[in-house]
Ligand SMILES: Nc1ncnc2c1ncn2[C@@H]1O[C@H](COP(=O)(O)OP(=O)(O)OP(=O)(O)O)[C@@H](O)[C@H]1O
């Protein structure tokens with residue numbers, strides 16, 4: 001999946017993460033996932049719960065849970081393969097070259113430390129700054145992420161801040177060491193709808209201003225539409241479709257992507273909970289169906305779907321589905 005000579009900021013190549021739960025069979029929670037992300041661009045990973053989005057981003061940071069490991073593939077970050085990198089090498093990258101924002105700021109912030117000190121600590125650790133100098137930078141960062149009266153907010157504890165402000169603190173922390181790549185895993189799910197929009201706008205603005213790559217994980221196609229340059233749709237650990245955001249929304253190819261779009265809220269109805277979902281469930285890892293993993297839920301499934309679908313390349317997009325295998329420009333990559 002090379003795009004010429006320039007080294008992309010991030011190139012995930014055929015990444016497979018296998019989990020071996022203590023009670024149960026081992027399974028690939030991420031299976032041969034590939035995508036690229038360039039500086040200043042936003043790539044969205046989208047898909048239902050449990051499809052492997054978080055594990056993909058955790059793998060980039062070398063933070064997969066103990067029961068898991070990367071069994072194949074490469075994670076090229078600025079040309080360096082982070083899959084299999086030493087813990088010491090990963091620690092230099094994590095929080096410094098790569099920033100991260102998670103879903104629930106309350107679990108990521110230390111409740112007994114003042115937020116200013118927590119953000120300062122990142123710079124003290126990575127940049128060996130003194131506390132006072134670090135705090136001065138925190139004020140500037142807080143200002144950049146839109147925290148009002150930053151000098152005063154420094155002294156607050158997490159519980160004294162609203163959810164939106166806490167997430168701004170998390171973003172300030174992620175930006176503290178001027179990362180070139182930001183991983184944001186459902187950064188707005190825990191927030192009110194109006195605040196969600198503000199936080200997303202902030203992420204986008206910071207990514208643009210800083211020329212950072214942004215890997216944004218979401219289950220919300222509305223968020224994808226407003227943020228992404230390119231999109232990877234995941235289903236049961238596989239990336240079943242990958243395309244530019246423009247192409248994806250203009251013409252979704254995978255029946256799963258189309259299903260997600262049909263169940264996506266319109267702009268004036270953002271309450272996901274009340275929307276029709278795709279019928280059926282994501283298969284459980286121990287009982288994967290034969291052939292295409294989406295087959296049991298797919299209205300367009302036919303006999304051939306009992307065989308694993310090929311990866312079909314159509315120009316610069318890809319889809320894992322038999323429906324497109326006969327398209328005139330289709331280039332079939334090996335069976336999955
Ligand atoms: N620590 C863990 N122990 C056991 N199974 C895990 C663990 N972490 C993830 N899994 C499993 O790996 C699969 C992928 O999980 P992952 O967290 O990446 O999904 P996700 O797409 O981020 O879902 P969500 O939208 O709910 O956050 C799921 O089947 C999940 O149950």
Ligand SMILES: [Mg+2]
Pocket residue numbers: 053054055185
């Ligand atoms: Mg997740």
